[in-house]
Amino acid sequence: MSAPTLSKALYPKVRRIVFPFGQPVPMDKYFVDGNIPLSHLIAQMSFVFPPGEEAFIRSVRRYSHLITDPGLKKRVAGFIGQEAVHGLQHRDLNDKLVEMGYRGWELSENLGKKNEERENRMDAQWPPAQYPEKYRLARFAMLAATATAEHGTAVLAERLLSLPEAQALMTDPEVKNLLNWHAFEELEHKSVAFDVYRAVDGPEWLRVAIARVTAATIVPVLVIGSLISILGCDRGALRRPIKIAKDVVQVFKHPIMKGLRKDMKLAGRRGFHPDDIDTTPLLDKWNAELFGDNGALLDHLK
Ligand SMILES: [Fe+2]
Numbered sequence: 001m002s003a004p005t006l007s008k009a010l011y012p013k014v015r016r017i018v019f020p021f022g023q024p025v026p027m028d029k030y031f032v033d034g035n036i037p038l039s040h041l042i043a044q045m046s047f048v049f050p051p052g053e054e055a056f057i058r059s060v061r062r063y064s065h066l067i068t069d070p071g072l073k074k075r076v077a078g079f080i081g082q083e084a085v086h087g088l089q090h091r092d093l094n095d096k097l098v099e100m101g102y103r104g105w106e107l108s109e110n111l112g113k114k115n116e117e118r119e120n121r122m123d124a125q126w127p128p129a130q131y132p133e134k135y136r137l138a139r140f141a142m143l144a145a146t147a148t149a150e151h152g153t154a155v156l157a158e159r160l161l162s163l164p165e166a167q168a169l170m171t172d173p174e175v176k177n178l179l180n181w182h183a184f185e186e187l188e189h190k191s192v193a194f195d196v197y198r199a200v201d202g203p204e205w206l207r208v209a210i211a212r213v214t215a216a217t218i219v220p221v222l223v224i225g226s227l228i229s230i231l232g233c234d235r236g237a238l239r240r241p242i243k244i245a246k247d248v249v250q251v252f253k254h255p256i257m258k259g260l261r262k263d264m265k266l267a268g269r270r271g272f273h274p275d276d277i278d279t280t281p282l283l284d285k286w287n288a289e290l291f292g293d294n295g296a297l298l299d300h301l302k
C-alpha cells in the first residue's frame with residue numbers, strides 16, 4: 001500500500017457552532033442579494049448538502065480499516081466531524097427555507113436515505129474488510145466522487161473567501177456567517193478524501209474520469225436545478241420574467257464565475273493533488289477573521 005501524500009495542513013478542527021437564522025431580522029425570500037435564481041440555487045445546494053455530506057462520510061469511513069498513517073487517521077476524524085456539523089447546520093437553515101416556501105428538501109433527503117440503505121445493504125452483505133474485491137470499483141467510485149466533490153467545494157470556497165464581490169452577495173448576515181464558516185472548513189479538509197483515495201490505491205483513471213465528467217456537467221446541472229426550483233415553487237417569481245432574466249445575466253457576469261469551469265477541470269488532470277493550490281494564506285486570514293481574538297463567529301461557538 002502506498003504511503004499517503006502528507007498535506008501541508010492541518011488537522012481539520014471540529015467546531016460546535018450554531019446560527020440563529022432569521023433572528024433578529026427575518027430572512028428575505030431572496031436572501032442572496034435579492035437575486036432570484038441565485039437564492040434558489042443556494043437553497044437547493046443547502047438541501048443537497050446534508051445527505052450529500054453523509055454520503056461523503058460513508059465513502060471515506062468504508063476504508064478506515066486500511067488507514068494506518070496516524071496523521072491521516074486524525075485528518076479523517078476531523079473531516080468526518082466537520083461534515084457532520086455542516087449537515088446539522090444546513091438542516092437548520094433548510095427548515096427556515098421550507099418555511100419561506102422553498103421546495104426540494106424532501107426529495108433530497110429521501111434520495112439520500114434510499115442511497116444510504118442501498119449502501120448499508122451492500123456493506124452488510126459484503127463487509128469491505130472481508131470482501132475487498134466485491135464491488136471494488138463501485139466503492140472506489142464513491143470515494144473518487146467524494147474527492148471530486150471536495151475539489152468542487154474547495155474551488156467555490158476559495159472564491160467565496162477571496163473575492164470581495166462574492167462577500168457582497170451574501171446580504172443575509174447569518175447565511176453569510178454559515179457560508180463563510182462552511183467554506184473555511186471545506187478548505188481545511190479539502191485534501192482528506194483525496195489522500196484516503198491514494199492511500200488505499202484507488203485507480204487514478206477512475207478518479208480522473210469522474211472528475212472530468214463532473215467538471216463538464218456541474219454548471220448546467222446547477223443552472224437547471226435553480227430553474228426547476230423557481231418553476232416548482234415560486235409563482236411570485238414567475239410573474240417577473242424580466243427580473244429573472246436580468247438576475248441570470250448578473251450571475252453569469254459575476255467575478256465568481258470567471259474561470260470557474262477551468263478551475264473545476266483541474267481535478268481531471270492525472271497526478272493532480274488539491275494541495276497543489278496553496279490556500280493556507282487564505283485560511284490563516286479567515287481563521288483570524290472568524291475565530292481570532294475578536295473573531296466574528298466566537299459568539300456562535302457552543
Ligand atoms: Fe461540508
Ligand SMILES: [Fe+2]
Binds near residue numbers: 083153186189
Ligand atoms: Fe467537504
